[in-house]
Amino acid sequence: MLKLKTRNKKKKNIKFLSFEFRVLDLFRVSDLGFRVFGRFVTFCFFILIASLNAWAAPEISLPAGREYDLGNLEEGELYQRAFTIANSGDKPLEVKVVRVGCGCTTILYPKKKLEIAAGGSIEARFSFNTEGMEGDETKYIYIESNDPETPLLKLKLTTQVQRKQSAAIKRFLSWGLLTVAGAGLIDGINPCAFTVLVFFISFLNFVGYRKRELLVLGIVFILAVFLTYILLGLGLFKFIQSLESFTLLSKIIYLGTASLAVILGIYSLYDWYIYRKTGNPEDVKLRLPDFIKRKIHKTIQGASRNKKKTLLELAGAVFLSGFIVSLLESVCTGQTYIPTIAYVFRDPGLRMHALGYLVLYNLMFILPLVIILIAGLAGVGSEAFSKLIRRHLGVVKLLTAALFFFLGILLFIAKG
Known part of the structure; x- marks a missing residue:
């Protein structure tokens, strides 16, 4: 009776060991597949990170809108005004404020290209000369940036100029x-x-x-x-x-x-x-x-x-x-x-x-x-x-x- 139990126990141990060796053999055989799979997962991870980084971009915006009403001005005067340029994107925004076709407008700040951090903003300042103007006037200020969607932003300036009866x-x-x-x-x-x-x-x-x-x-x-x-x-x-x-x-x-x-x-x-x-x-x-x-x-x-x-x-x-x-x-x-x-x-x-x-x-x-x-x-x-x-x-x-x-x-x- 005792011999029979011992024999049965040995048989079970032999079966377990046999199963364990078979599993280990399976892992050894599939080791190459695991390595390939691991590299594939790593590659996909880097692609995902790169994609997220590519989607991040600067975005220029004018919080007050793209039309600036200067109000009623008097002819022959020099006025100073300001407007805000903001970066609504996830990367630094490079901006340069330029004026085109109007000698009446002079950019006071920024005079050269500068960088706005993500989520940040600056206040641009300019002077406006009303010499020789009368009635409704429309001028433009152009802003260059590295925003891929809006590389050139146009700010419309409107005003009503009253002439002095000198x-x-x-x-x-x-x-x-x-x-x-x-x-x-x-x-x-x-x-x-x-x-x-x-x-x-x-x-x-x-x-x-x-x-x-x-x-x-x-x-x-x-x-x-x-x-x-x-x-x-x-x-x-x-x-x-x-x-x-x-x-x-x-x-x-x-x-x-x-x-x-x-x-x-x-x-x-x-x-x-x-x-x-x-x-x-x-x-x-x-x-x-x-x-x-x-x-x-x-x-x-x-x-x-x-x-x-x-x-x-x-x-x-x-x-x-x-x-x-x-x-x-x-x-x-x-x-x-x-x-x-x-x-x-x-x-x-x-x-x-x-x-x-x-x-x-x-x-x-x-x-x-x-x-x-x-x-x-x-x-x-x-x-x-x-x-x-x-x-x-x-x-x-x-x-x-x-x-x-x-x-x-x-x-x-x-x-x-």
Whole structure:
């Protein structure tokens, strides 16, 4: 009985040991698989960590919004304002505040690229110059960053600018009318413009046109001159208007024009002195170059030589020639026109008045041409006109010099 129990116990021990060895053998056989599996798990872990790190990124935001209302401001003042730039992301944000297309805005801080920690923020400061502004104004500040979603953020600035009714503006309104009218009239009696129409009327008489045809073609020619100078003035107006956003450049242009006016005034005085001494109009400096004068004469002759054309065809040809001639003679007449336009449009608050002044200037400019046309129809010859020009050329040069000095001083005062 005892032997049987001992035998059975030995059999159980043998079975257990056999099972244990089989399990150990299984683990030995599968050891390679465990190693492969372990490496796979480690690889997946590192991929997960890398992915989480890749998802973390800086994120730029403006807590107050992307539109900044500066409120009601006064023209001609320098204001300082600030706004907050925040980093809503999980990584450091690199930012650089820049301004584009507006010389009225200057960034005070930050002046160079800086870093904002995750969850942090900075206060950016800028100055805003309202010189030359009026009414509703919209400007922009641009912010560069390393935010992958928003590398360039635009902050919109809006404001309502009220103009000051200064004594200078009131003076301009009171005597600006007389100044512009006088400038247009002096430019109109400028020999550059005067002699062109004299040649035109004389040539029509030479070809043999009747008075009715002379009247129609003369009016068409003068109308072409008037419209051409209006268009030139509007073009200059648009150019000056486009400079308003660039305060420094605008000031440089105005001061350059003022300097030009003073230089032309000196040349006009020189012409007066030389003409008084020699009596020869060819000795003056400020006149149409000979090659442009020949081109003008050729243009007029080509437009009106053919008498076989109908009056309507002649009028069209004369209108075109008047346009071309006006552009050519603007080399000379523009010497007065440009400083006057700069003077008229120097204050954006007077734009509506300035447009009226532009029309007034050109009406006064063509007034001497209308008088010449009427005198030509009455039988006054080109010799009489030539004598009139020679007799009063010195006075015209003195008046022109005074006008140049006056406009130059006004522009220096306005933008100095």
